Amino acid sequence: MLRDGYSASHPVSLVAAAPYYSGYKDQAEFLRSGLYKWEGDAHTFDKDGPYIEVVTSPNNPDGTIREAVVNLGEGKLVYDLAYYWPQYTPITHPLDHDIMLFTFSKCTGHAGSRIGWALVKDKEVARKMTEYMQISSIGVSKESQLRAAKILGVLSEGCQHFRTADSENFFEYSHRIMRERRESLQNVVKNSKIFSLPKFPQDYCNFTGKYTDSNPAFAWLHSKEDIDWENLLREHKIIGRSGERFGADPKYVRISMFSPPEAFNLFLERLSAIIDNTNGNVVGGEESSIIK
Template sequence: MVGQAYDTKNSISATNPTKKVGLSPDSIINLDQGDPTIFESYWRKMGDKCTTKISGTDCMSYFSDVGNLCWFLEPQLSDAIKGLHRTVCNAVTEDRYMVVGTGSTQLFQAALYALSSPSGNESISVVCAAPYYSSYKEETEFLQSGLYKWAGDASAFDKDGPYIEVVTSPNNPDGAIREAVVNREEGKLIHDLAYYWPQYTPITCPADYDIMLFTFSKSTGHAGSRIGWALVKDKVVARKMTKFIEVSSIGVSKESQLRAAKILGVLIENCKHFGTADSNSFFGYSQGLMTKRWEKLRDVVKNSQIFSLPKYPKEWCNFTGKYTESHPGFAWLKCKEETDFEILLRSQKILTRGGERFGVGRQYVRISLLSQEEAFNLFLERLSAIKGQGIISDENPL
């Protein structure tokens, strides 16, 4: 997801709130990664309620809960996550095994390991409908595993035999609500539900799939904690995912687990106290932020002539009790002119991720809408200034 972060060191504070230097007309705005710093203002309002204190002797052991299949999962985090899903009604947690990971990134790889067969003659194909999250390909391919191999766009997949299909809903990069597309008997599914939260999309029903992945990063904005969780129906699969995390990192940071439990506790309490749609509840507040950003962005795009955005239907949201439309964490922007859109935007000092990384054409880019306010506004200003063919220049690309 982060791409070549170290190559963007001159792109400053858009993605690095700890080093605020202020943005100038020369600043590069990095909207390549989905760094969710937009939600920081809500947590600042909560003040000390969210402060986590960890003493020198807390959590020294590798073990969190030796009686649990996922022996490195802190019980208080498990409880908080179940409470969160019960509050939001976005996933079934009853009779599921929970596996915690170093972000849902590690859990995706744990799921590939768990669903593949070490004694198989052939590595299992991994597919996802294009446009697909660019990191799936990279995570599947980087170690040249003999267990699994990336096979690209699920819509074009026609090989017989077992396969793994990743279903991302809402989809990263384009925000679409998705279902599996291959639908063959030997298919195994991983549902990546990182963005299935009220600030991004209407919650139409509790998700109920074999393997569901969620992440603290996208639910509350705490990306630095690297906490993800999987809800898994099958015990053997959950055990193999746990084994993967044991071999790759001997569990998951206890400090992050304790802090995530604390913050989710405050979030759940505020939902009860303020009501789900109230701007003092986290989801009410964050939905308000996302709605405003999408309104501003749609205005700029409407006036542009050359850009377009996906449209999202209004759906009934069980959480807010209202008809709402999706406000995804990324804009999936299309340029109607024949151009390499990522390069065009880079010439305007806006870093995005081009369509080819997602298995489609170069007329698309994915743009993070989760940056801090200043970066978002400067991005809109620069986007407004792009006026069709005249602006497209190969000179001075950064």
């Protein structure tokens, strides 16, 4: 990804537009590479020289469709397309970026296989990426590769040939489940006086051949009040991640929409209880004191 000649004395800036996936910052700072340096939010980046901007679209954590922000001459763009699948977002057009990353875990849910792939235009960049994978992991598991190839083949076959009036292929089924979860969560949050969720317009999906909704993999909840979201949720046995971890305001919190059905329904029940309390309803004979 970097041309020969870069050194620790002039590390390449690494940026992503906030809210950004927290793993970018964590990995960059943990590895402490002399070749690059984490510089934070792409919206505020204004340094001269080479840089790398990671563009996650749909974005983790907020589900928005993203494009590059910096747009300076010496930049390299890496598109993280982990969630660019029809169960999460309308597939509006073919993508043609220089470096595009995909992962098996978000496509089908087989996260334990630890399989991803990249489409890379520059052969030298692709060679360096392959070399890094070989050195860092001593090669990718053959068993995982065979499993992923078989599952993707079955999904492809189902999308092309398995079609009846009352049947669903994998992506249609997944889209329906994600839509039902999003709608259930919206029905809970709409009763709140201070909590809200982002809204996404419908768009035409070339994969399904119709207008579809966005169903982000995460709920990006926002509070109008100064609440320690992460700790408040933990007090009610809900696991979420504060917006601060994504370079955003702590009034935001990210919650996964991937939990098993029983756990997701329990999450809705507990969130409803929090909303009842923050609305000032009387619970157990006393008025709530969650907001202070």
